[in-house]
Amino acid sequence: MYVAVKGGERAINNAHKLLAEQRRGDKDIAEIETDQIEQQLSLSVTRVMAEGSLYDRDLAALAIKQGRGDLIEAIFLMRAYRTTLPRFAFSKPIKTAEMDVSRRISATFKDLPGGQILGPTFDYTHRLLDFTLMANGEAPSEAPSGEQPVDENMPRVLDDILNYEGLIQDEPVPVEENAPVADLTREPVKFPAGRDLRLQNLSRGDEGFVLALGYSTQRGYANSHAFVGEIRYGTVSVEIEPEELGFAIDIGDIELTECETVNKFKGSKTKLPQFTRGYGLVFGQNERKAISMALVDRAMRANEMGEQIMGPAQDSEFVMEHSDNVQSTGFVEHIKLPHYVDFQGELELVRRMRAEVEERLAKSEAENGTSQPEAAE
Amino acid sequence: MTLQSQTSDLLPGFDHAAFDSNAVFRALLDAMSRPGRIYDLPVNVAAPDGLNEAATAALLAMADMDTTVWLSPSCATKSAGDHLKFHCGCPISTDVKQADFAVARIYDDLSFITDLAVGNAEYPDQSATLILMVDEISDHPAMTLSGPGIKDTHSLAIKNLPESFHAWRAENHHLFPCGVDVIFASPTQIAALSRTTRIEVN
Amino acid sequence: MTAHPAPNARTNQNRNADTPTDPQIAARQKWMSVLARTSRARLEAQWSENHSSENWTHLREPQIGMVMVRGRAGGAGQRFNLGEMTVTRCAVTLSDGTVGHSYVKGRDRIQAQYAALFDAVMLRDGSASNFIETLATEQATAKRDHARKVAATKVDFFTLVRGDD
Numbered sequence: 001m002y003v004a005v006k007g008g009e010r011a012i013n014n015a016h017k018l019l020a021e022q023r024r025g026d027k028d029i030a031e032i033e034t035d036q037i038e039q040q041l042s043l044s045v046t047r048v049m050a051e052g053s054l055y056d057r058d059l060a061a062l063a064i065k066q067g068r069g070d071l072i073e074a075i076f077l078m079r080a081y082r083t084t085l086p087r088f089a090f091s092k093p094i095k096t097a098e099m100d101v102s103r104r105i106s107a108t109f110k111d112l113p114g115g116q117i118l119g120p121t122f123d124y125t126h127r128l129l130d131f132t133l134m135a136n137g138e139a140p141s142e143a144p145s146g147e148q149p150v151d152e153n154m155p156r157v158l159d160d161i162l163n164y165e166g167l168i169q170d171e172p173v174p175v176e177e178n179a180p181v182a183d184l185t186r187e188p189v190k191f192p193a194g195r196d197l198r199l200q201n202l203s204r205g206d207e208g209f210v211l212a213l214g215y216s217t218q219r220g221y222a223n224s225h226a227f228v229g230e231i232r233y234g235t236v237s238v239e240i241e242p243e244e245l246g247f248a249i250d251i252g253d254i255e256l257t258e259c260e261t262v263n264k265f266k267g268s269k270t271k272l273p274q275f276t277r278g279y280g281l282v283f284g285q286n287e288r289k290a291i292s293m294a295l296v297d298r299a300m301r302a303n304e305m306g307e308q309i310m311g312p313a314q315d316s317e318f319v320m321e322h323s324d325n326v327q328s329t330g331f332v333e334h335i336k337l338p339h340y341v342d343f344q345g346e347l348e349l350v351r352r353m354r355a356e357v358e359e360r361l362a363k364s365e366a367e368n369g370t371s372q373p374e375a376a377e
Numbered sequence: 378m379t380l381q382s383q384t385s386d387l388l389p390g391f392d393h394a395a396f397d398s399n400a401v402f403r404a405l406l407d408a409m410s411r412p413g414r415i416y417d418l419p420v421n422v423a424a425p426d427g428l429n430e431a432a433t434a435a436l437l438a439m440a441d442m443d444t445t446v447w448l449s450p451s452c453a454t455k456s457a458g459d460h461l462k463f464h465c466g467c468p469i470s471t472d473v474k475q476a477d478f479a480v481a482r483i484y485d486d487l488s489f490i491t492d493l494a495v496g497n498a499e500y501p502d503q504s505a506t507l508i509l510m511v512d513e514i515s516d517h518p519a520m521t522l523s524g525p526g527i528k529d530t531h532s533l534a535i536k537n538l539p540e541s542f543h544a545w546r547a548e549n550h551h552l553f554p555c556g557v558d559v560i561f562a563s564p565t566q567i568a569a570l571s572r573t574t575r576i577e578v579n
Numbered sequence: 580m581t582a583h584p585a586p587n588a589r590t591n592q593n594r595n596a597d598t599p600t601d602p603q604i605a606a607r608q609k610w611m612s613v614l615a616r617t618s619r620a621r622l623e624a625q626w627s628e629n630h631s632s633e634n635w636t637h638l639r640e641p642q643i644g645m646v647m648v649r650g651r652a653g654g655a656g657q658r659f660n661l662g663e664m665t666v667t668r669c670a671v672t673l674s675d676g677t678v679g680h681s682y683v684k685g686r687d688r689i690q691a692q693y694a695a696l697f698d699a700v701m702l703r704d705g706s707a708s709n710f711i712e713t714l715a716t717e718q719a720t721a722k723r724d725h726a727r728k729v730a731a732t733k734v735d736f737f738t739l740v741r742g743d744d
Contacts, residue, residue: 055648055664087442087668088466088682093651093658100722102729118732149726156629166669171656181649181658186443187642194661195652218708237612238664240646242682243442243462247604250612251646251666252684260653281650283662297652313683387638389677394640463670464639 023068035337037061046255046284047071051325052078053185053204055283072206072325079326081142086361089240090181092248096157096258096281101234104150106157108227112153113161119233120285157230158260168262168275191317198300198316202293203282205323213299213313215290221311222299224279226261233257233285238366250356257282259290265305276305386456388423390437390464393555397422401438408569413417413522414529415514415568424564428470429510431562433478440465440478447476452510480508483537490545491556493557499553504572508560512536514568521577522570533568535561543578550575587620610701610711614682614694619715622693625710628698638670638678641688667691 024031038045038061052075059078067073076242103119106112111118119126155161157344162168189197202210217224235253242249259280267273278298280290312318341353391397400419408416411551424433427448440446445468446461458469473479473489481487494505519534549572556572570576614622623730645663668682669691679699681691699708 037680050710051660053662054645055662058686082645082663085585085665086642087647087663088619088644089650090648091443091646094661096650096654100726102725103732114732117729118734119729143728144731145724145727146730147727148728148730149723150733152726156654158653169655171651181660183647183660185660194657196657199652199659200661216623235663238648238684240666240682242668242680243466243468244459245680247608249608249682251682253686254648254664258654277653279653279662334648340744342679386676389638394642 008244015023023066024028032065033183034058034061034065037064043285044069044071044074046286047207047289048074048078050283050286050289051204051206052082052083056077056193067273076326076329087271092239092241094236094254094256095273096236096256096278098153098230099232099234099236099256099258100152100253101150101154101166101232102269103287104154104194104232105231106228108229109157109161112155112157114151117150127182133316138331154232156260158262162229162275168277169265189320191320192303193316193320195297195301198320199279199281199297201320201323202280202296205293206325206328207289207292209323209325209328210296211288211291213319214295215312217295217299222313223304223307223310224295224299226262226263226268226295226298228291228294229260229277231257231259231287231290233287255284257285257290259287259294261294276301383468387463388425388456388460389496390460391420391422391434395409396521398438401434403486405438405560405569408560408567409526409571410484411526412524412569412571412574413520413527413533415516415533415566418565418567425456425460427452427453428460428480428511428562429562431564431567432508432510435476435560435562435567436461436467436480439506440467442466442468442562443475445470445475446472447473447479449479451482451485452480470500476505478506478508481510483484483509483511483535483539487539487541490542490557494551495549495555495557497555501556504555506558506559506560508562510540511561511563514561514563514566518579521579522574524571526573527574528572535568543576546570553560603666607698607702609700611681612693613715613718614681614697614712616718617690617694619687619690619693621714622690622697625707626693626696628708629665629710630696632658633696633700637692637698638651639668639670640643641667641669641691643667643686643688647703669696670698673699673703675703 030057035058038057041061041064042057044064045057045060046069048063049055049057051071052060052063054060056078059081063074063077063081064071066077077110101117101119103115103121104117106116110116124344158168163170182194182200184197189201193201216222218226233256235255237250237253239248239250257280261278261280262275263278265274265276276298278294278296278301280295280297282289282291282293296313296319299311300316300319302309302314307314307316309315391401397420404416404419410415414474418434420429422430422434422436422437424430436446440461442465442551446465447470448457453469453471461467461469472494475493477495479489479493481489490507493504493505493507496502511537515534515536516532517534518532519531519538522531522533523529545560553572558572559570561568561570604624627707646666647663648661649658649688650661651657655738656660664684665686666684667686667688667690668679668680669688670678671692674676677699679695679697679702681698683691683694701711
């Protein structure tokens with residue numbers, strides 16, 4: 001039960017002023033600009049956009065500044081802001097096959113058409129702190145260019161290569177292509193949830209939560225052994241078809257990371273053994289999230305594959321009800337807010353129960369001359 | 378050129394999108410909270426062929442790409458369709474069962490109203506709202522209204538309201554918490570009947 | 580092993596193949612896409628230099644909203660809602676009645692307004708063709724420059740033989 005409390009207005013105002021002062025920090029240090037955050041903390045920006053479920057780099061940078069670098073607070077701000085905006089359209093499904101890739105690797109095929117493209121990655125760095133960055137280090141030299149640009153249309157490993165032999169399951173497309181697409185921002189989630197809803201939920205889900213669940217599938221809490229078929233990161237154009245125009249227009253590019261995993265499937269009486277797939281797609285550059293998402297997506301397909309449920313990652317309801325960090329934060333943190341009346345009720349109850357036990361003990365002591373405490377209930 | 382003519386004869390929407398849609402929203406909210414009370418349309422707005430001003434204003438304020446609009450055959454002109462598509466971006470369906478907002482004239486064949494969505498026990502809000510364009514709304518005691526939002530009783534008269542409307546409305550009232558809400562829209566005024574409103578025809 | 584693309588590779592994301600073959604529409608799609616990628620400052624400067632004598636009105640004032648971006652499971656399967664992006668749209672009417680539209684990524688109202696104005700001018704008489712052409716070339720060059728930097732990170736892994744022999 002919730003009971004409103006009143007008062008404390010001045011204290012609250014002052015707390016907010018103190019917060020603002022602490023956010024700013026030492027005034028002798030230059031104030032951070034949002035475009036610096038947007039440019040130089042771009043992976044934080046990416047995470048805030050993905051989990052805030054709103055692609056806008058400037059807003060994400062502002063949210064990070066306002067949230068003092070607390071990314072979940074920033075995500076909360078993004079979510080709140082997006083509720084103020086009207087929705088103009090749904091995009092046509094983006095075509096990751098036509099992505100202008102900045103990175104594209106496969107862990108399953110060494111030599112693949114288009115090549116392994118490392119792009120801007122932390123992989124193969126030595127994870128040694130670079131103190132020149134602290135010492136106002138010089139700007140890095142310009143990255144070298146190849147003679148030729150990367151191929152414009154890179155084949156997709158799973159569809160265009162592995163599927164050739166029928167070795168991997170096809171992605172089922174609903175017969176009715178115009179079937180409605182579930183949207184958890186508009187309709188309450190009901191279980192069992194379709195894959196559309198599961199993917200939407202995972203893409204905006206907390207990176208740490210999805211990562212941990214993905215990890216759990218590798219450690220035996222799911223019937224899963226996955227390879228990364230392909231990861232690609234880069235920009236794709238977004239197309240919409242406004243009602244008043246009646247044809248599709250391109251409204252600009254967004255950055256995405258896509259991951260497809262390949263999982264073994266042992267086959268059944270009627271089906272040949274083949275590989276199955278998991279899918280991850282997130283805003284911005286974030287392959288940790290994209291890989292984790294693909295692992296969990298595959299794990300949640302357990303029912304569809306007739307697999308035994310043996311871990312939390314396979315339980316869609318468990319995953320989807322706990323993946324949202326704004327929702328989780330709200331409920332976890334709300335217990336710090338005044339619960340005085342609730343607690344008074346609990347306090348009274350415990351006192352009464354204690355009094356009853358004490359009374360009984362005193363009575364039995366008087367009757368038997370000994371004290372025989374009963375087991376706690 | 379086809380590309381130009383597509384939208385060049387469009388009428389403007391609200392003069393001030395934020396303020397005007399807010400004002401119309403407030404009028405609709407008040408009208409729905411005080412069933413039967415008559416509210417003047419708070420803005421001036423151009424109506425495309427097929428719609429009147431108040432119905433247009435209501436749709437501009439309420440319809441968007443998440444709400445499906447159904448227009449009765451007499452309202453479903455090209456200019457009404459273009460106007461709504463451009464300014465609201467709302468899907469326009471020819472299937473009345475899909476409608477979140479259904480728009481008709483009082484002289485239309487109103488038999489479609491029994492097909493309007495009434496919502497379900499879990500989500501009674503997933504029901505349709507009927508916007509009925511009428512010539513004149515007044516407080517003559519043709520109907521006596523009572524129920525939530527009405528202190529004792531309230532009088533309302535809608536010119537040329539057919540008998541069949543009342544029969545349907547009586548059925549609709551029994552579906553609570555499901556049911557269809559109605560907005561009467563004359564060119565300059567609106568009044569509403571919530572699904573909870575009881576009507577006595579005098 | 581070396582992977583070869585299937586000869587019949589269904590580049591199957593083209594399932595909802597773009598329909599328009601109307602050359603007028605195709606040309607308009609091209610310039611709208613170029614304008615959507617051009618900065619406000621660039622559009623504003625060009626307009627005041629070459630088109631400031633135009634008389635025009637807003638048919639729809641610049642308005643900020645969102646587009647829900649959709650993906651496909653597995654890149655080619657069932658559609659799903661990925662997340663939203665901010666978008667600004669605008670519509671303008673030139674004095675002869677030509678209507679220009681814009682929908683551009685982000686929240687820059689002025690950029691959207693000029694994108695709509697250039698759309699209208701292009702529809703009326705194509706009088707910004709050179710400007711659009713220049714922008715398109717610049718955008719292609721920038722894209723190619725980036726793709727060349729990316730290409731410099733292309734690697735050939737070779738598998739080391741494991742075991743004693």
